[in-house]
Amino acid sequence: xxxxxxxxxxxxxxxxxSEKGYRSTTTRNIAEEAGVNEVTxxxxxxxxxxxxxxxxxxxxxxxxxxxxxxxxCKWDLKEDLLMLAEEYHKNFTEDKAKIMIGxxxxxxxxEVKEYLxxxxxGFKDVLIEYFKxxxxxxxxxxxxxxxxxxxxxxxxxxxxxxxxxxGRKLIGxxxxxxxxxxxxxxxxxxxxxx
Amino acid sequence: xxxxxxxxxxxxxxxxxSEKGYRSTTTRNIAEEAGVNEVTxxxxxxxxxxxxxxxxxxxxxxxxxxxxxxxxCKWDLKEDLLMLAEEYHKNFTEDKAKIMIGxxxxxxxxEVKEYLxxxxxGFKDVLIEYFKxxxxxxxxxxxxxxxxxxxxxxxxxxxxxxxxxxGRKLIGxxxxxxxxxxxxxxxxxxxxxx
DNA sequence: CATTTATGCAAGTAATTGCTTACAAAAATA
DNA sequence: TATTTTTGTAAGCAATTACTTGCATAAATG
Numbered sequence: 392x393x394x395x396x397x398x399x400x401x402x403x404x405x406x407x408x409s410e411k412g413y414r415s416t417t418t419r420n421i422a423e424e425a426g427v428n429e430v431t432x433x434x435x436x437x438x439x440x441x442x443x444x445x446x447x448x449x450x451x452x453x454x455x456x457x458x459x460x461x462x463x464c465k466w467d468l469k470e471d472l473l474m475l476a477e478e479y480h481k482n483f484t485e486d487k488a489k490i491m492i493g494x495x496x497x498x499x500x501x502e503v504k505e506y507l508x509x510x511x512x513g514f515k516d517v518l519i520e521y522f523k524x525x526x527x528x529x530x531x532x533x534x535x536x537x538x539x540x541x542x543x544x545x546x547x548x549x550x551x552x553x554x555x556x557x558g559r560k561l562i563g564x565x566x567x568x569x570x571x572x573x574x575x576x577x578x579x580x581x582x583x584x585x
Numbered sequence: 586x587x588x589x590x591x592x593x594x595x596x597x598x599x600x601x602x603s604e605k606g607y608r609s610t611t612t613r614n615i616a617e618e619a620g621v622n623e624v625t626x627x628x629x630x631x632x633x634x635x636x637x638x639x640x641x642x643x644x645x646x647x648x649x650x651x652x653x654x655x656x657x658c659k660w661d662l663k664e665d666l667l668m669l670a671e672e673y674h675k676n677f678t679e680d681k682a683k684i685m686i687g688x689x690x691x692x693x694x695x696e697v698k699e700y701l702x703x704x705x706x707g708f709k710d711v712l713i714e715y716f717k718x719x720x721x722x723x724x725x726x727x728x729x730x731x732x733x734x735x736x737x738x739x740x741x742x743x744x745x746x747x748x749x750x751x752g753r754k755l756i757g758x759x760x761x762x763x764x765x766x767x768x769x770x771x772x773x774x775x776x777x778x779x
Numbered sequence: 780c781a782t783t784t785a786t787g788c789a790a791g792t793a794a795t796t797g798c799t800t801a802c803a804a805a806a807a808t809a
Numbered sequence: 810t811a812t813t814t815t816t817g818t819a820a821g822c823a824a825t826t827a828c829t830t831g832c833a834t835a836a837a838t839g
Contacts, residue, residue, distance in 0.1 A: 396816085411691045414608035418797060428817050433798060491750075495686055497605045508751050515755070532773075535766065537757060541744075542767040546736065549743020556685070557702050561709070563731060572729065573736040579726075580774030590786085612827060622787050627828060 397435045399425040401450065404442045409489035413443070413496040440499055447506040452490075455513020456482065458520060468530060469578045471521065472543070475514075476570045479547055483510050488555040511548055515540050532583045539581060546573060591629045593619040595644065598636045603683035607637070607690040634693055641700040646684075649707020650676060652714060662724060663772045665715065666737070669708075670764045673741055677704045682749040705742055709734050726777045733775060740767060 403424035407416040418439055422429040436442045446452050460478060464471045491507050494500060518540035525531050533539055550569055554562055562569075597618035601610040612633055616623040630636045640646050654672060658665045685701050688694060712734035719725050727733055744763055748756050756763075 412606065412608060412689055414606060415691050417795080419795095429797095430799085430818085431816060434816080439797065492686055492689055495606055495689075495750075497609050504751075508755060511747060511751070512755055533770070538763070538766050539770075541756070541758065541763065542740065542770055545743035545747065545767070546740050547743070548747055549739035549741070550735075552746050553705060553739065553742055556689075557698075557705070561702060561706060562735070564735065569732070569735065572732050573739070576727070576733075576736055576771070576774035578774070580770035580772070611825080613825095623827095624788080624829085625786060628786080633827065 396425075396427060396431060399427060400432055400435055401442060401446045404439075405446055405452075405490055408443070408493040409486055410493075412493040413499055416493075440502070443494065443499060443503065447503055453487065453506050453509050455509040456517050457513075458517055460517060461521060461524075464521065466525065466528060466530075468525065468582055469574060472574050472578065473571065475517065475521065476543075476547055476574060479514050480551070480566055480570065483514075483548075483551060485551060485555045488551050492552075492555065511544060514547075515544050518543055530583055531581055533581055543577060546577065590619075590621060590625060593621060594626055594629055595636060595640045599640055599646070599684055602637070602687040603680055604687075606687040607693055610687075634696070637688065637693060637697065641697055647681065647700050647703050649703040650711050651707075652711055654711060655715060655718075658715065660719065660722060660724075662719065662776050663768060666768050666772065667765065669711065669715065670737075670741055670768060673708050674745070674760055674764065677708075677742075677745060679745060679749045682745050686746075686749065705738060708741075709738050712737055724777055725775055727775055737771060740771065 400421060404416065404421050407420050407424055411420075418432055419429055421439075421442070422432055425432075432439075432442070436445065456478065460475065463474060487510070494503050494507060519536045522531065522536040522539045526534050526536070531539075547570070550562075550566075550573075554566075594615060598610065598615050601614050601618055605614075612626055613623055615633075615636070616626055619626075626633075626636070630639065650672065654669065657668060681704070688697050688701060713730045716725065716730040716733045720728050720730070725733075741764070744756075744760075744767075748760075
């Protein structure tokens with residue numbers, strides 16, 4: 392089984408899961424979507440579950456945000472939070488959010504839960520670190536770093552999940568616009584007034 | 586079929602869907618959970634799908650927030666937003682969030698989508714109305730009401746969904762604590778400085 | 780008490796699903 | 810060209826699932 396075949400299967404699987412959920416995505420669906428015979432799937436992977444586990448483990452599909460990102464900071468609240476949020480949205484797209492939702496199936500959820508948590512957890516850790524430093528620099532009016540991180544995370548996570556769930560019917564903003572303007576509010580809320 | 590039986594079936598169905606999703610919740614599961622024979626289910630409802638539709642339509646499980654809630658406002662930003670958020674969290678619990686996620690199955694999603702959107706949509710509408718009035722009263726530094734509403738909604742929606750998805754492993758706050766303190770930040774961000 | 784109604788029980792059906800087997804056709808490799 | 814590896818095809822199996830049927834029992838209702 393060539394690597395390109397394996398990849399096609401993985402990509403198709405994730406696509407279908409994001410649309411229909413894990414349980415409703417059948418191996419026949421996957422085969423059709425990948426333009427491959429169903430048997431080929433089981434020659435590449437031991438089971439349907441294995442496709443997902445492979446995607447999460449080997450492909451590092453959901454790798455968390457690295458703290459190295461902090462090196463990019465200019466230590467200006469607005470500028471930095473915008474950069475961090477953009478990085479988050481770049482990584483945690485609407486599609487990935489749908490995959491996360493789609494993997495909420497008992498046959499697989501316990502095994503993938505840890506992976507699914509990585510993105511929000513990684514972002515949260517980076518934010519806590521960032522806010523700690525900013526507080527030491529005297530730029531913040533609040534020293535509950537976990538609260539700050541979590542508020543900012545909820546704001547962004549909530550936005551993506553709502554968009555993934557209800558799409559444009561509920562949301563009149565582009566990602567960029569929402570991020571930029573909600574950050575302005577947030578910054579006003581936490582910046583030390585001089 | 587007595588009403589109490591019907592109710593037991595509905596409650597069990599929703600509970601199981603919140604845990605395992607629609608597709609993975611079998612009619613046998615439901616029967617067992619409800620302490621009822623599987624056949625009884627099909628005597629009360631025409632199909633599995635009908636149970637959910639009945640729950641959403643007849644039980645008004647997900648009824649949106651009413652604009653009458655605005656009558657409770659004291660027209661103090663912090664106090665009002667706290668009240669509105671509490672009302673939202675009272676209505677849109679972790680369990681309901683799980684049901685929303687669990688209903689993301691192709692056999693049923695299109696038919697329930699509209700209902701699932703009601704809660705966030707209703708909350709958003711109320712918020713827009715509220716912010717409009719507060720702006721007229723000269724209490725806000727921002728007149729993009731949809732942005733304000735949506736930021737606040739994302740914050741609360743994101744929090745509940747994260748809690749529903751990852752539970753306490755990621756989140757160290759109680760609902761009350763998070764709501765209270767995140768609102769303080771938000772209010773600082775949008776209140777007109779006098 | 781007589782009759783209707785609601786429920787349980789046992790069995791089963793047709794469709795779907797994850798996965799397997801056996802064999803032939805390509806396609807890559809030597 | 811000869812051989813090995815990869816893929817397609819066809820068929821099917823065992824388990825599961827939504828839903829049905831027929832009949833017995835109990836409970837409510839007249």
